[in-house]
Amino acid sequence: MKNNEILDRTRTMVIDSIAQNMILYGITPSAGRLYGLLFYSDKPLTLDEMKEELGMSKTSMSNSVRSLLDLNMVEKVWVKGERKDLYTIKEDWYQCFFDFFTIKWRSAITTNSSTMEKSIAQLKELIADPMTSEETRESALLDIQKLEDRIDYYDWQNRLIDSFETKDILNFIPIEKKEE
Structure with a gap:
């Protein structure tokens, strides 16, 4: 197995685990997958980027982001020159x-x-x-x-x-x- 496949597999395992445990927070597993995606992302992501990566509908993506924002688990960030809203997890x-x-x-x-x-x-x-x-x-x-x-x-x-x-x-x- 190639190193990048191992890396991807371990990340998928963690994301799946986070997604399943998000029920404890009263939010959907899809919001948990979104959180996991943002956790591993090395840069803030737009709704379109998250939608493309996770294959979720724009409505589902919006609802998931809103849930995570309401719980103060993610935040909207500003990046110079970027017109679209960008999101990242709160590191603390x-x-x-x-x-x-x-x-x-x-x-x-x-x-x-x-x-x-x-x-x-x-x-x-x-x-x-x-x-x-x-x-x-x-x-x-x-x-x-x-x-x-x-x-x-x-x-x-x-x-x-x-x-x-x-x-x-x-x-x-x-x-x-x-x-x-």
Whole structure:
């Protein structure tokens, strides 16, 4: 096997692996292949270049780029004399992880907390209603306790996310490995 074939095969293996794991990020494997392509590219690429290399439709390519931009995993770059938009990956993988983690988790926490707080308010109204049976009132009180406990958990998650945004987490888990 020729050296360049080995090089291509190892790159394909990594790109395929990245593509499969992009599901964890809530994006499609095709966006993962695009990310892998940009990872190995020695220069920023246009949508047309990426489309040609991956054989994806322009719409699919645009959607994939937009998903990666929204997660702060790629960025649009300017190159003198180039009229078309160019894209490259963000090289700081740690910051990409922080951005992804904070964007996705903060959104989920906000949605869940808001729903639970509305539920608690409705349950309190139910408890206060003189027509509510004692059995229903007791169930509502138990539900309120469960929801308040979960909201406390979300508060902890928000503080964890804050530590990613401020990078305080790095005081506990530094990027560089400690010498043993």
